[in-house]
Amino acid sequence: MNAKKILRTDLQQMIFLGMIVAMKIILGQFSFGPTTVKVGLGFIGSVLLAYFFGPVWGTIGGGISDLVSSAIFGNQGGFFIGFTLTAMVGPLIYALFLYDHPVKVWRIVASTILVTIIVNIGMNTLWLHLMYGMNFNAALVQRLPKEMIIPWVQMVVIYVVLQAVSRVKIKK
Amino acid sequence: MSKIIIGRYIPGDSLVYKMDPRGKLLITILFILTIFLANNPITYAIITLFCFLAIIATGLKARVFWNGVKPLIGLIFFTSLLQLFFMTGGKVFWHWWIFSISSYGIVNAIYIFVRFTLIILISTVMTVTTMPLEIADAMEWLLKPLKVVKVPVDKIALVISIALRFVPTLFDETLKIMNAQRSRGADFNDGGLIKRAKAIAPILIPLFIHSLETAIDLSTAMESRGYRGSEGRTKYRVLNWSKYDLISLAYFVLLVGLLLIFRTH
Numbered sequence A: 001m002n003a004k005k006i007l008r009t010d011l012q013q014m015i016f017l018g019m020i021v022a023m024k025i026i027l028g029q030f031s032f033g034p035t036t037v038k039v040g041l042g043f044i045g046s047v048l049l050a051y052f053f054g055p056v057w058g059t060i061g062g063g064i065s066d067l068v069s070s071a072i073f074g075n076q077g078g079f080f081i082g083f084t085l086t087a088m089v090g091p092l093i094y095a096l097f098l099y100d101h102p103v104k105v106w107r108i109v110a111s112t113i114l115v116t117i118i119v120n121i122g123m124n125t126l127w128l129h130l131m132y133g134m135n136f137n138a139a140l141v142q143r144l145p146k147e148m149i150i151p152w153v154q155m156v157v158i159y160v161v162l163q164a165v166s167r168v169k170i171k172k
Numbered sequence B: 001m002s003k004i005i006i007g008r009y010i011p012g013d014s015l016v017y018k019m020d021p022r023g024k025l026l027i028t029i030l031f032i033l034t035i036f037l038a039n040n041p042i043t044y045a046i047i048t049l050f051c052f053l054a055i056i057a058t059g060l061k062a063r064v065f066w067n068g069v070k071p072l073i074g075l076i077f078f079t080s081l082l083q084l085f086f087m088t089g090g091k092v093f094w095h096w097w098i099f100s101i102s103s104y105g106i107v108n109a110i111y112i113f114v115r116f117t118l119i120i121l122i123s124t125v126m127t128v129t130t131m132p133l134e135i136a137d138a139m140e141w142l143l144k145p146l147k148v149v150k151v152p153v154d155k156i157a158l159v160i161s162i163a164l165r166f167v168p169t170l171f172d173e174t175l176k177i178m179n180a181q182r183s184r185g186a187d188f189n190d191g192g193l194i195k196r197a198k199a200i201a202p203i204l205i206p207l208f209i210h211s212l213e214t215a216i217d218l219s220t221a222m223e224s225r226g227y228r229g230s231e232g233r234t235k236y237r238v239l240n241w242s243k244y245d246l247i248s249l250a251y252f253v254l255l256v257g258l259l260l261i262f263r264t265h
Helices: A010-027 A042-072 A081-098 A105-132 A136-165 B021-037 B041-058 B062-086 B103-129 B132-149 B153-183 B193-198 B201-224 B243-262
Strands: B092-096 B099-102
Touching: A010 A042, A010 B153, A010 B201, A042 A081, A042 A136, A042 B103, A042 B132, A042 B153, A081 A105, A105 A136, A136 B062, A136 B193, A136 B201, B021 B041, B021 B103, B021 B132, B021 B243, B041 B103, B041 B243, B062 B099, B062 B103, B099 B103, B132 B153, B153 B201
Parallel strands: none
Antiparallel strands: B092 B099
């Protein structure tokens, strides 16, 4: 049976959501690549939340992951509700492109570019500006070089991961 | 259960430890918001003093808090330097191309450094004195008003508890899978970015299947024990307000009062 259809009851869905949130938190602790361009794996959790739970519960799951992560590991840089919003909008954008749709390259490219522009460059820079009073342009300068490289790597990872999870079958 | 240390909680018995986690979470959030009231050297000095008093009240060693700031010290310096070179206004001391050092830039860089550090320090006070499960309970309490607008707070609370419970288990599982794949010859630290990106799937898929199977088993176990949502359920950990929460509230009100008096209007 397909992984998406195997969850029969509401309770199973909620517990699976909790497990994916836990996965997102753990993946957020890992990264790969050279020290100059470290790619964190937390985005895979956002993609899985979006792919399996859609825009509503995927968004809620994203918010929960930020809250639980700050409870467990303590947010580096301090807790700020803006970053919780960031954690919610990421899965929302991915869900609009990936939930209940076949895995297509253009969907992955479009969603990743939108997440990069709206969430990583736009919202996160705005939160840094609001939270620490940083000059918006200075914060952008600090962020832009990384954001020019990482999305392309993320697209490859998302494609590989979604191709794999969409084929997962479990015998029960 | 996992042997890894989850959370930064350090056991203790000081005034801050005796506070209700809901009070601590609320005061932490309010303190972070209050930092925005500071806008001159006097108000920054007042809020720094209050932050250090909160640190002293935890009864923990300064090293604990230094460890909270240490991983971010480079980022804080870099951010402050960017402010220093990009901010314009006031007396200009040095200028080259788009960079300049002005009196406004210097003051702003110092403010950002202080603000950044204070937010990290006060968050550390919260996380080192409160157990993750207590923080989760406090978050659930904070979310309760959303019930009025039909937000499924009970379901959200269930998801929070499941996530908190399974982070250590899945963390162990991830390390086990990584070691298993390494013993089969997988190399996660070699090759270009794309090769390393592709190496993630052999870790993620077993982890994903394990999570899915656990979700199915756990829900079957819960349903067979008569789980019917949060309706009528009692709490194992009961939260109680204490006089220490009142003391911290008075402390916070005093801080806000002083900031309102001394800030530049």
